[in-house]
Amino acid sequence: MNLGEIDISGTVTNAINELPPATQPEKPGIKELLIKLKHEIESNSELTIKQKEKAQTELKKLSEAGLKPDQSEMQNIADNAITMLKGIVSGLPSTIKLLELLPEVAKIFSLTF
Helix, strand or coil: CCHHHHHHHHHHHHHHHCCCCCCECCECCHHHHHHHHHHHHHHCCCCCHHHHHHHHHHHHHHHHHCCCCCCHHHHHHHHHHHHHHHHHHCCCHHHHHHHHHHHHHHHHCCCCC
């Protein structure tokens, strides 16, 4: 990891940690889903450092939007971030797990995937 990647990763972790935990233990909330997405991005060997940094930036936006997921402005931010994440990971064979998590995140913001 380079210094830029470490910096954004720490910022994203802090943003995710500000989110409330899921209210139903059997159903992951935005915090749990973003933690999974972050792990999948960081551990994906096919993403370049630049792609990982871009994906982390979009995760930060989702984290911030997750504080008020019912507001239309936050839903727009989440929609754009999800679209960007799809673009970043599309075409890579090992990103199936990432693409499986994105529809779950979209549901939290009342978005269709």
